[in-house]
Amino acid sequence: MRSQGYTALKFDLDVPGAEGSDPYNRCLTNRAIDCMVALIGSVHEAVGRDTDIAVDCHWRYSVSDVVKVAHALEPFRLLWLEDPVPPESVDALREVSSQIRIPVATGENLYLFEGFRQILQAHALGIVTPDLQKVGGLAVASDIAHFADGQTIPVAPHNISSPVGTLASAHFCAAIPNFLVLEFHASDVPFWNDLVDGVPKPIIQNGFIPLPEKPGLGVKLNEDVARKYARKGEPFFE
Numbered sequence: 001m002r003s004q005g006y007t008a009l010k011f012d013l014d015v016p017g018a019e020g021s022d023p024y025n026r027c028l029t030n031r032a033i034d035c036m037v038a039l040i041g042s043v044h045e046a047v048g049r050d051t052d053i054a055v056d057c058h059w060r061y062s063v064s065d066v067v068k069v070a071h072a073l074e075p076f077r078l079l080w081l082e083d084p085v086p087p088e089s090v091d092a093l094r095e096v097s098s099q100i101r102i103p104v105a106t107g108e109n110l111y112l113f114e115g116f117r118q119i120l121q122a123h124a125l126g127i128v129t130p131d132l133q134k135v136g137g138l139a140v141a142s143d144i145a146h147f148a149d150g151q152t153i154p155v156a157p158h159n160i161s162s163p164v165g166t167l168a169s170a171h172f173c174a175a176i177p178n179f180l181v182l183e184f185h186a187s188d189v190p191f192w193n194d195l196v197d198g199v200p201k202p203i204i205q206n207g208f209i210p211l212p213e214k215p216g217l218g219v220k221l222n223e224d225v226a227r228k229y230a231r232k233g234e235p236f237f238e
Contacts, residue, residue, distance in 0.1 A: 001187065002047050002051050004204075004206070004207060005205075005206030005207030005208070006051070006207040007050075007051060007052060007181070007207055008051065008052040008053070008054060008079055008181050009043070009047060009051060009052070009053055009054070010053075010054040010055065010056060010082070010183070011039070011040065011043060011053065011054075011055055011056070012055070012056050012058070013036050013039075013040075013055045013056065013057050013069070014056075014057060014058050014060050015039070017032075017035050018032050018035040018036045018039065019032055020032050020065075025062075026060060026061050026062040026065070026085075027061075027062055027065055028061060028065040028066075028068070028069065033065075033068055033069055033072055036069055036072075036073070037069075037072045037073060040053065040055060040073055040076055040078075041076065044076045052078075052079040052181075053076060053078055053079060054078060054079040054080045054081075054082060054105070055073070055078060055080075055081055055082065056082040056083060057069075057081065057082060057083050057084045058083055059083045059084075059085060059086045059087065061084055061085060062085070063084075063085060063092050063095050063096055066081075066084040066085065066096055067096060067099045067100055069081075069084075070084075070096070070099075070100035070101075070102050071100065073102065074100075074101055074102065078102045079103070079181075080102065080103045080104065080105040080126065080127050080156070081096075081100070081102045081103070081104055081105065082104075082105040082106065082129065083105070083106050083108075084096050084104060087106045087107070087109055087110055087119070090118055090119050090122055090124050091124075093106060093119065093124035093125060094122050094123070094124035097123070097124055097125060097126060102126075103125075103126025103127050104124070104125045104126050104127070105125060105126065105127040105128070105129050105156060106119070106125050106128070106129060107119075107125075107128045107129040107130045107131075107158065108129050108130070108131045108158035109131075110130065110135070111134065111135060111136060112135065112136045112140055113136075113140055113143045113144055113147070115135075116128065116130070116144045116147070116148075117147070120144075120147055120148050120151050120153060121151070123151065123153075125153065126153065127153065127154050127155070127156050127180060128144065128145075128148050128153055128154075128155055128156075129155075129156050129157060129158045129183075130144055130145075130155070130157055130158065131157065131158040131159070131160075132157055132159070132165065132168060132169045132172055133159075133161050133165050138168065138171075138172055141157075141172055142172070142175070142176065145172075145176040145178060145179075146176070146177075148178060149176070149177050149178040153178070154178045154179070154180040155173075155176060155178050155179055155180060156179075156180040156181050156182070156183070157169050157172065157173065157182055157183065158183055159182055159183040159184065159185065160183070160185040160186075162186075162192070162195050162196075163192060163193065163195050163196040163203055163219065164195070164196060164217065164219065164221055166182075166184065166203070166209070167196070167199075167203070167209070167211075167212070167217045167218065167219055168217055169182055170182060170209045170211060171211060171217065174211055182209070184204060191225060191228075191229050194222060194225045195221065195222055195225050195226055196219040196220060196221055196222060197219065197220050197222050198212065198214065198218060198219045198220050199212050199218060199219050
């Protein structure tokens with residue numbers, strides 16, 4: 001991915017070997033923390049200083065233990081620590097943010113402007129990550145981004161969508177003042193670029209997306225490709 005021009009890479013921390021002794025109590029052993037640090041250390045060594053590294057916790061940990069993890073990871077100067085604790089707990093997020101030097105990111109499972117207002121006002125995070133496909137639309141996402149900008153908080157949209165959703169997100173990113181990076185989750189999907197027509201391929205070039213200048217999103221869904229690769233038995237919209 002680095003050789004393809006990507007300027008930031010994100011990795012999961014909750015991988016086999018890095019879990020605690022009890023999968024339900026949100027606590028981590030020292031051995032699990034050491035495993036996480038070793039993994040990210042290897043990543044840092046592989047990609048060098050010119051590529052930012054972010055890590056994702058998937059809401060799994062307690063405040064005290066994820067703070068231990070963050071302190072151990074500080075030498076790698078991470079871009080962010082994502083979803084360390086459940087996002088509905090604003091106080092827990094604020095407590096983590098206040099104790100570590102890595103920006104905390106969250107937002108992919110929050111909805112509408114009201115879902116973001118308190119967490120942004122409380123500065124319980126350092127980076128906000130709304131998912132444009134489920135947050136409530138581009139206008140809602142724009143309200144969130146501009147409100148975050150007023151709090152000096154950058155936006156890094158969560159994005160696990162098709163080229164249609166990805167280009168919608170890219171247009172959004174180009175229209176806000178506090179865009180940081182856009183997630184891309186389909187590097188291993190061989191037909192991903194073929195799902196749309198009307199733009200140069202590949203859609204992502206040297207780690208960036210050239211925005212089409214045609215009306216709307218600037219692309220058209222290739223329904224033949226979408227039907228070909230639809231999951232068996234899954235209904236197709238008309």
